[in-house]
């Protein structure tokens with residue numbers, strides 16, 4: 777890798793706007809490590825919202841399984857990449873997104889650690905989901921945002937990670953019942969050292985009870 781001239785903090789929107797055209801260079805196989813068959817259970821005909829949809833990686837798969845999909849993302853450039861794949865997506869921040877038609881399933885992969893207002897975000901998700909609707913959250917275990925080289929500058933964004941326990945606490949407070957908590961691990965081809973055998977993240981599947989605690 778070329779030597780970075782400076783390291784700069786930017787907003788999450790700026791970071792992903794800068795990465796949008798190269799984001800899909802990361803192999804699908806690598807990104808799939810934050811997925812799990814749980815996400816694709818019985819999605820046919822279901823109305824699904826993917827929060828922080830990025831370039832539409834997950835939306836494309838969900839659509840191929842017969843789901844009616846919509847992505848939202850704060851980065852207009854990421855949303856444009858998604859639209860270029862003929863997938864429905866809009867520029868919006870989950871904290872402010874509103875719609876009259878509720879969703880059967882909401883997914884979010886590797887986006888929540890960028891959101892500071894967790895309570896507000898989970899309350900919004902509960903409001904957007906039908907009663908008994910499913911929320912699937914997948915996150916990584918990084919303590920800090922990954923620095924990405926863009927034109928010689930290393931950029932990173934504010935990052936607000938929680939443990940799986942921390943996320944479950946917020947979800948329960950908004951009336952979600954936790955159904956699955958799964959630790960995620962690198963696939964064999966991405967393991968080089970003993971360190972790489974440790975968990976790289978977690979996936980939580982929760983049901984919206986419609987009743988806040």
Ligand SMILES: C[S@@+](CC[C@H](N)C(=O)[O-])C[C@H]1O[C@@H](n2cnc3c(N)ncnc32)[C@H](O)[C@@H]1O
Nearest residue numbers: 792828829830849850851869870885886887890
């Ligand atoms: C690491 S990328 C993950 C993209 C995609 N989910 C994937 O797995 O390939 C994180 C995405 O979350 C988006 N994001 C961050 N905060 C957001 C927010 N408050 N509302 C909507 N999207 C957000 C970013 O713009 C970025 O596209």
